[in-house]
Amino acid sequence: MEEMQGVEDDNHNCRAEAVSVCSPAQVCVDSDSCSDTCESTSALLLNSTAKFHLNVMTAEEYKTVYWPKLEQAIEHLLTQSPMEHISISYEQIYSQVYKCVCQQHSELLYNDLMWKIRSHLEQVSSELQASPAEDLIENFNLALTRYTAALHCIVPVFIYMNKFYIETKLNRDLRDDLMKLFSDHVAEKHVGTLLPLLKKAHSMPFQVKPSTMASVVKGLYALRPDWVPLAPALFSRFIPQIHPPALESQLLYYADQDKKLQLELHQNGFSRGDQSRKRASEES
Numbered sequence: 699m700e701e702m703q704g705v706e707d708d709n710h711n712c713r714a715e716a717v718s719v720c721s722p723a724q725v726c727v728d729s730d731s732c733s734d735t736c737e738s739t740s741a742l743l744l745n746s747t748a749k750f751h752l753n754v755m756t757a758e759e760y761k762t763v764y765w766p767k768l769e770q771a772i773e774h775l776l777t778q779s780p781m782e783h784i785s786i787s788y789e790q791i792y793s794q795v796y797k798c799v800c801q802q803h804s805e806l807l808y809n810d811l812m813w814k815i816r817s818h819l820e821q822v823s824s825e826l827q828a829s830p831a832e833d834l835i836e837n838f839n840l841a842l843t844r845y846t847a848a849l850h851c852i853v854p855v856f857i858y859m860n861k862f863y864i865e866t867k868l869n870r871d872l873r874d875d876l877m878k879l880f881s882d883h884v885a886e887k888h889v890g891t892l893l894p895l896l897k898k899a900h901s902m903p904f905q906v907k908p909s910t911m912a913s914v915v916k917g918l919y920a921l922r923p924d925w926v927p928l929a930p931a932l933f934s935r936f937i938p939q940i941h942p943p944a945l946e947s948q949l950l951y952y953a954d955q956d957k958k959l960q961l962e963l964h965q966n967g968f969s970r971g972d973q974s975r976k977r978a979s980e981e982s
Contacts, residue, residue, distance in 0.1 A: 755801040764794055764803075765810055772811070775848045776818050791855045804863035811856065815876060819845075819883040826888055835895055838888060839910050842917045845880055849873060881921040889918065893929045900932060901962055912936050931955075 755764070771791050798807045822841050829837045853860070853873050860872040896915065899906040915936040918925055926933045926940060934940050 755797065755803065757803065757806065760798060760801075760803045760806060764798055765807070768794055768807075769810070769814055772814055772852065773818075775851050776815070776845070778848075779844065788851070788855055792858070795856055796858050799858050799862055804859055804867075807859055808863060811859075812875070812879070815879055816883060819879055823884045823887050826884070831891070831895065834888070834891060835899060835906050835914055836910060838892060839914050839917070841884065842880070843913065849876055852876070877921065885918060885921050889922075889925060889928070892918070893925075893932065897929060897932050900935065903963075903966055 768791065771786055774786055795807065798804070822845075826834065826837055826841065853876070856872055864870050864872050864875070892914070896906075896911065900911060915933060919933060919937055919940075926937075930940075
């Protein structure tokens with residue numbers, strides 16, 4: 699019995715030794731069981747290596763598998779109306795962006811994102827170009843509102859690309875880049891037509907809703923503050939403290955501007971000192 703126990707102990711030690719010291723580069727010859735264990739361990743390691751290589755995303759895989767899904771999601775976000783809700787898995791988009799960045803495809807992803815949004819904005823600009831003059835202010839406001847709403851969704855899901863590629867390598871910010879696209883491809887092409895329409899609408903109260911006027915003027919200022927000199931009086935009506943503090947030498951000028959404003963209001967039916975807040979024409 700002691701002899702049989704010794705044999706079993708030897709076999710047990712062989713198995714233990716085989717598991718601890720065998721590797722793909724070694725050949726185990728202690729016993730049949732040891733050999734089987736070595737082969738099993740080697741196969742496991744080779745299988746893990748194969749899976750690692752299979753998980754590597756090639757540029758072709760990015761273009762044919764990952765980007766089409768992201769592009770479709772971006773298209774939905776850009777075209778949905780503020781009151782419309784489209785079911786999109788933001789977690790899935792974030793996960794795909796994360797994987798693309800980890801697999802060293804940040805530059806491809808950034809360029810594709812900018813191309814997609816640039817193409818969309820060029821289409822928006824063309825639609826505004828075909829818009830009747832009386833509808834341009836309202837349509838521009840709708841385009842800007844819809845775009846900024848889309849960015850509230852797009853920027854967060856691309857935050858990983860923004861942090862580890864745009865901020866780190868380009869020294870910029872994704873939201874700033876995307877707002878610049880709107881400025882370059884939409885606002886700049888229509889500001890020359892918009893400002894005269896806005897000034898005209900402002901001189902005729904309630905021709906355009908005050909909230910729409912404020913939204914467009916503030917939006918233009920946020921995009922390009924250097925547009926203020928093109929219509930300083932218009933911008934100053936909606937942007938507080940846009941001008942430097944008044945100088946004593948300019949008080950007469952400001953008084954003259956106030957008189958002109960009062961005259962414009964009176965000519966449009968608003969009586970100075972009318973406590974009922976009704977137009978003078980409505981009293982009769």
